[in-house]
Amino acid sequence: xxxxxSQNPLxxxxxxxxxxxxxxxxxxxxxxxxxxxxxxxxPGSADHAGKLDYVRATMGESKISVFRHLFGDExxxxxxxxxxxxAYGELVDSGLIAPVPGAREAIEELKAAGRTVVLTTGxxxxxxxxxxxxLGWQDLADLTLCPAxxxxxxxxxxxxxxxxxLRTGAVxxxxxxxxxxxxxxxxxxxxxxxxxxxxxxxxxxHDKDQLTRNGATHVLRSVxxxxxxxxxxxx
Numbered sequence: 001x002x003x004x005x006s007q008n009p010l011x012x013x014x015x016x017x018x019x020x021x022x023x024x025x026x027x028x029x030x031x032x033x034x035x036x037x038x039x040x041x042x043p044g045s046a047d048h049a050g051k052l053d054y055v056r057a058t059m060g061e062s063k064i065s066v067f068r069h070l071f072g073d074e075x076x077x078x079x080x081x082x083x084x085x086x087a088y089g090e091l092v093d094s095g096l097i098a099p100v101p102g103a104r105e106a107i108e109e110l111k112a113a114g115r116t117v118v119l120t121t122g123x124x125x126x127x128x129x130x131x132x133x134x135l136g137w138q139d140l141a142d143l144t145l146c147p148a149x150x151x152x153x154x155x156x157x158x159x160x161x162x163x164x165x166l167r168t169g170a171v172x173x174x175x176x177x178x179x180x181x182x183x184x185x186x187x188x189x190x191x192x193x194x195x196x197x198x199x200x201x202x203x204x205x206h207d208k209d210q211l212t213r214n215g216a217t218h219v220l221r222s223v224x225x226x227x228x229x230x231x232x233x234x235x
Contacts, residue, residue, distance in 0.1 A: 010196060010230050012170040013110050014161050015141075016060065016181035017121045019204020020223055021103040022131060027091045029055065034087035035080045039071065059205035060183030062122045062147040062154025085127050092130045099135060100203050102224025107140055109227040116170035118143045120160045122185075125149070143168060155185040158193035165193075180226055182206060184214040191215035197233060199226060 018024045032055050033043065041048050051070050058066050067080040091097075107117050119141040121128045128146050132138050143164060147154035150163040165174050178197040179190030182204025190198030191214075200211030200219045208219050218229060 008172070008176050009115075009234055010171075010176055010178050011115045012165060012168060012177040013115050013117045013226070013230070014164050014177060014179045014190075014195070015107070015117065015119055015223065016183070016186050016204075017119055017128070017131060018123075019059065019182035020180060020186070020201050021100055021107070021119065022097055022135065023100050023203065024092075024097045024131075027088055027096060028059065030091060031084050031088035035067075035083035038083040039076060039080050056205070058185065060122055060155050060181060060185035062152075063124070064147075065154060081124070085124050088123070088127055089130045092127070092134050095134070097131060097134055099137075100222055100224075102222060104137070104140065106224050106226050110230070111142070113227070113231075115230070116142045116168045118145060118164040118168065120145045120164070122147065122154045142170075155183075156188035156192070158189050161189060161193035161195060178226070178230055180220075180223055182211075184210050187211055187214040187216045197229070199229060 015021050032052065036048060036051060037043060041051060054070060055066060063084060064077060064081045067077040071077045071080050110117050123146060125146045125148055128144060145160045145163055150159035153159045161177065161179055165177060171177060174194040175196040177195040179195045180199040180201060182201050183206050187198055187200055198215055198217045200216035201223050202208065203222045211219050220226060220229065
């Protein structure tokens with residue numbers, strides 16, 4: 001990795017939400033189960049197990065893209081996505097999410113150092129807003145993005161990261177961007193965007209081997225370690 005200096009600082013930080021900054025306690029799987037049942041997928045069936053395996057393997061991807069793959073036609077995919085978002089929102093409202101330990105403090109430390117922090121998600125905007133409200137994080141980040149804010153394409157495409165780069169104007173080049181996430185798709189989107197640091201964290205869906213195989217430049221125990229990593233990279 002090219003050494004970064006004060007002349008080209010790492011001043012744009014793009015962070016995933018669920019699994020990276022937000023601990024949701026497996027709510028994705030619970031919400032998927034509710035959505036699948038609404039579309040006639042029998043709990044405990046081989047079909048249900050196969051679809052759930054795919055959901056696990058594609059953690060981090062735009063949820064509508066996942067449902068298009070699983071249910072085929074657009075109408076069923078949209079029905080599944082709506083059911084998923086409703087179920088997830090109800091679970092969020094039940095108080096079943098929390099910040100990853102040290103996440104808020106890390107974001108505040110990064111901002112105090114003059115960096116711009118953007119939170120991204122594969123969820124729809126309504127779900128992202130519900131999560132932010134449940135945590136009291138509406139004003140924590142400088143910008144929040146969902147796939148619809150980047151032309152509709154979520155991870156593993158780099159679009160949300162590039163949208164953060166274009167919208168904030170925080171840095172002169174994409175190589176001055178730091179991306180952090182807990183899934184292989186987070187790593188792929190970071191690499192494809194040209195980010196200078198693509199950090200995997202071990203608080204979510206995928207392990208060190210999966211993150212490294214998909215391009216992680218660093219693997220951290222959690223996002224709480226990110227401010228130190230960024231400061232060291234500039235030293």
